[in-house]
Amino acid sequence: MQTYDLEANGLRGLNATLQSQSTETNQTSWEVVNPKGSHAIAVGLDAPIEVTVKGSTGYYCAGMNQQATVKVEGSVGPGVAENMMSGQVIVDGDASQYAGATGHGGLLVIKGNASSRCGISMKGIDIVVHGNIGHMSAFMAQAGNLVVCGDAGDALGDSLYEARLFVRGSVKSLGADCVEKEMRPEHLEILKDLLDRAGADASPEEFKRYGSARQLYNFDVDNAAAY
Template identity: 80%
Template sequence: MQTFDLAARGLRELNQTLHAVKGTTNQTAWEIINTKGSHAIAVGVDAPLDITVHGTTGYYCAGMNKQATIRIKGHAGPGVAENMMSGAVIVDGNASQYAGATGRGGLLVIKGNASSRCGVSMKGIDIVVHGNIGHMSAFMAQSGSLVVLGDAGDALGDSLYEARLFVRGKVKSLGSDCIEKEMRPEHLELLEDLLRRGEATGKARPEEFRRYGSARQLYNFNIDNASAY
């Protein structure tokens, strides 16, 4: 286990150190201490590392992650795991706005609540939130899955493409072109797997969720609406 004291050594050295280990070491376990809400912790990691961040983080923790498993033992500030490519990010506490935004792959798990714009423009990432999510979540989401064990705020899935949304609790309102869809066996199977990987097995059963997706009415311009522009 490598321990990195962020207060003593600084952010630039942390990220350079993590970037430098790619393919050069078998020391894959890291812990980062004295985070004090700092921004951009463990951003751009591209190696199969196991990183534990002790404490609450600021903006963009674990952004652009590839391959690494990053655990945040605290809350996460805005933009956690933004544009993740692969690997996993697990937040023990709450996450601020636009968690997992634009993510292309990997798994983001938030054990508390996520605030507004969770999964905005997600492009293949899977997100499992144990608590609630805020308004405008999964706005323009393109692919991947968003699983919410609690409630969703206003305008869920507005202007949605092909991402799959599963919510167990109440949805305050659906966004434009987002509709409830039938839950078929393949979706229950997918959910079972997401709940297991999202460390939520035993907290919820797949049958308790409802599925939401795109009505696909915004894909093409409707010529009858031309006079509105």
Template identity: 65%
Template sequence: MPVYDLRSAGLRDLNRQLHALRPDTNETHWTVQNPDGAHAIAAGLDAPVTVEIEGNVGYYCAGMNKLANVVIHGSAGTGVAENMMSGFVHVKGDVSQSAGATSHGGMLVVDGNAGARCGISMKGIDILVKGSIGHMSAFMAQAGTLTVLGDAGEALGDSLYEARLYVRGSVKSLGADCIEKEMRDEHREQLYAKLKAAGLAGEVDPGEFRRYGSARTLYHFHVDNAGAY
């Protein structure tokens, strides 16, 4: 299985090789050494392969991912797994801001903490953060789930659409039009499925979480709501 030294061979050549992989490739497990915080590592993948990155990465690692399983043995900069369509991205360390931004599908798991705007404009992705998340997370989040085992920062879910937010710890404050909602069986089942997908089945109790979602009062612009923005 290919082992790629990014420091000596360069980003363009790595991404070119990864993009050239066909769905039936035998090269299904790649290791990237010495990432050195480079940007756009393994961005734009479109094949069911695993890419393990041994170290810290810069912006947009695994951006626009389809199908691939990307494991980052380190921390990630801004926009990890941004606009992901499908696949699985697992960050063993912390992530910076805008993790999983605008992503349509797949799953992003962060073992550490996430910075500001985690899940901003998310459109269907499942994000699970084992630590805490920063302010303005799930801003204008449209669809998908954001699960946080730790705490959430200020203005969680501001101007939220239909995404579901599950937080185990405290929430510093809720954003405009975001409210706490009843945790029914269907939500506990959904949350359990997400925990299971992240390898946490049996380790974390879905009953410890609170659910947050849209009050839907801002779905149609009305002058009486102008003060809420």
């Protein structure tokens, strides 16, 4: 276990050190102490290492992650795991707005609540939120799965493409072109796997699935007057 004191040694040193770990590193386990809400902790990693942040972080924690597992023992500010490609990011507390935005792959687990715009423009990432999510979540989400064990806020899945949305609790309102869809066996299977990997104590049968009605994919001449 390597320990890095962020307050004493600074952010650039942390990210340079973590980013320089090769895929064959022996230093696979890292602990970051005194994060004190700092921005951009453990960003741009590209090695199968485990980083544990001992406290809450600010903006853009674990952004652009590849391969690494980043665990935050606290809450995170806006933009956690933004544009993640692979690996895992696990947040013990809450996440602020646009968690997992534009992510292409990997798994983001938020054990508390996520606020607005969770999974906005997601492109293949899997996001599991144990609590609730805020308004405008999964806006223009293209691919991947968003699983919400609690409730969803207003305008869920507005202008949705092909991402799958699973919500156990209530949905305050659906966004444009987002509809409830049939839960088929293959969806239950995907959901069960995600809940297991995210350590979420919930049964797939309790969820509803939402997806795109695909009415915005093509121009509708009846809407010409709106342009």
